[in-house]
Amino acid sequence: MRLNRRRLLGSMAALGAAATLPATARAQDSIWDMFARDRVMRNIDTGANTAYANARVETIEPILSFDTAYNLSVAISRYEPFVAAGGWEQVPREVFGLKLGDSRRAVRTLKFRLMASGDMKPAERANDMFDEELDRAVRGFQVRHGLTADGQVGEATFYALSVPAHERLNQLRLNLARVEASAATLGDRYAVVNIPAATIEAVEGGQVSQRHTAVVGRIDRQTPILSSRIHQINFNPYWHVPKSIIQKDLIKYMNEDPEYLTKFRIRIYDGNGRELQPTQIDWSTNEAVNYMFRQEPGAENSMGHVKINFHNPHAVYLHDTPTKSLFAENARFHSSGCVRVDGVNQFVAWILRDNGGWDTEIVDGMFASNERLDVDVKAPVPIHTTYITAWANRQGTVSFRDDVYQFDAEGRVTFA
Template sequence: MVMRRLLFTLGLLAAGLALFIPAGHGQDFGSEVRRQLKDRIGRAATPPKIAVDGEVLCTCDTLARFYRSRGYLPAWSDANGPSPLADGLVAELRQADTHGLKPENYHLERIEAMLAEARTGGPRPEELAELDLLLTDAWLLYASHLLAGQVNPVTLGAEWHIKRSEADLEKLLRNTLEAGDISAGLNALLPDGPGYGVLRDALGQYRKLTAQGGWPAIPDGPTLKAGDSDPRVTTLRARLIVTGELDPALAEGEEFDDKVAQAVIRFQQRHGLAPDGALGPKTLAALNVTAQERVKQIVVNLERMRWLPAELGSRHIVVNVANFTLDVVEDGQPLLTMRAIVGRTYRQTPSFSAKLDRIIFSPYWHIPHSIAVKDLLPKIQKDRRFLARQKIRVFRGSTQIDPKTVNWRSLSEANFPYRLRQDPGPLNSLGRVKFMLPNRFNVYIHDTPSRELFDRAVRDFSSGCIRIDMPVELAGYLLADDPSWTSEKILAAIEQPQETLVRLRRPIPVYFLYATAWVDAEGTLQFRDDLYGRDGPVAAALEAPPPRAVLQPSRRRGGEEGAGGQAGRSGHAVW
């Protein structure tokens, strides 16, 4: 009898406890969440538009495929409610701002609220289904932004024509969930090499400086140099101390002494200015750019790094147009660095990639039609000897004609049926060497007879092509695997009166980039002026929220050119 009473009492207790167990945590709880997900996705249109609380999600197409592929099983919860994977994703989304991205773009506030409610009030299946959809949308969107950038540079008109990284995000999400490590899965999508991480660290440092008030603005006034004394020097000292160019122990004094001059030189070197040690107008302007503006500049360049393909190639060439430099990189190390001249602001050098596969020694210059009619025709019309002095020949079709038989004054931009070609030699605008890389922009790399221009700090003098100051050295590197091309043979080829075409045994990818902020190999944060005004549109686009119901295509991980490491050197981007 006692045993029967005990069993009866335990039965009543169990029944009573059941009344206090949340309804969603029964045996069929997971099946009900699954049914809710299937219903929500099944009711979506084609292409699908899935909404949570009236807000259409961003990755509806990819999200729908993801759930269909797993039979609508919830990804972020189990029979006990939200899983630790949800917390892992929330932790990552809270760090989005360290990448220059906005956590609010990934439903963070709503996800946190729904998680808190699910763990305190006992969630209903439909609520867990909505939470699952939000978490999956957040992961897919955030992952795509880490992989290839938030902004599409093609639609932005940023003159960026380099294929971005690609990956199958559905597969990556499945693998991440199975591995149980959200952080590792997302970090694997970040740009390779050290450059991205150190620039991300610099973002944190400059945000801290901004929160502390930034740095003082230096008043306008005459140029100051070593030996001068002026009250503005005290402010200059304070300004240089904030960003580390001057020792804090040297804060006092109105004298522009040698230590201040050296600090100014250090500032000028990391801002691409002529390192003369004087506080002139350009240096003053750079010093007075606010910390908040520098933060925006770093954010823009983090985004540009996410636009790059996953791999640049074990050996490749990088032209940083904003820095007026060309770097040859092999196995992660810069082998050659040279000064470059880039396109003028009205004939900008675009950002693109191509394979350099040929070298031409003593090249002819087949003058582009636009240059012929806009630049040369006015000179020809003013000076009938111009063509002869410049060794320029005139062709109609394939037939060479005597320029004296042409009525040049009757010609115009709209009426110019001729081709112009400059002979090889010391006057040739391409110099002694031309590096060919087929591309739709007709941009290539070449020598120049105007060597004096390389002494300028800002070198935007070309019509879009890249002129370099070490063409013979670059040719020697590219032909190093061909024993027939000795240094003596190269030097002889550049002196010949006719051009010589050489096809490379190993073509090399070339990337024409536009970086206005990066951390160099020595750990120094570098800034450059926004030569072409491209930073502003990117910054504005990053401020805007992502569009809703954007279809996210499946992505294949991989770049357009080669495979391998990325590197740089002092003053040059560590890509």
């Protein structure tokens, strides 16, 4: 039976009071433990530890490339004998909640687990203090798994620690097949949306020119796997609300707040282009799906200041967003299939490179103006949305992401 976060956390909840053991243990700390913890806390630069962790995963190699395929092969060759020898031990629930300065037996267990996965230097012995070395190792583990590097063994970190080594090996093998299937089809310049990582790469000359955090489709409204070309940029666009969102979301919002459309500057039009008022619609029914809903350009527009178009049968696109806070989350699966782009001004300038005159400063000026403008891309940029949950870089660092859409569980290599 494959491990998943819901099953794991459900079993923890069933344990009741035992799941809160770290807090109980803290109450039993001696005064000497407190002195030791204070000494540790005073002398550690956690910011430097996070920077070290980030440096381990940094790479110019595109996730879809023969370089990444080679790096995955090397990682597999390391994991295979390790898994054959039994892999790492399952972490006990006592490591849940551990953080810098804690002192108890579970800390030693956590250290040996991170030694086994290469996040700490191997040693025959380990003490019970959550010290600087362990803080650096936990942050490194978190960055490798796409988690916020806070150095604490929270829910998401505990789940990632609990995935068995043989499942990680299977993940590496499956994703090697995916990367190899795609790498040969790519040109010199393209963009890649990696859905499980919720990231975007702008690739040029075999190297990543830009990398952006993204928000992608949630599990019940998935971002589709596709290949297309970015052909047009819409500055300060109108947002025409899709019928699916009208039916699933907008009607509900209007029943909760009759002023919702007014607050977010969304207008209603019938089939003849005549504007209607919200009071003219029966919100207790599905009548609203018969009309067109259009949000005006501006700061509250759901697409932000720009929409990035590419032909596809799913009516999805890339866009800006007014809810920038989502980019700071671990699990960025919130959209209805479209993809929101952090630092979108830089990405748009990169797309429009061959148009001439479109640097980041000019793009920012267009955003600030709220002026409606459509720009055709003179050299349409290939774009690929893909599903890679494991990869490695030339430094030997292996990264993993959750199988959010369960494509790994299904063993899917291709998605046509």
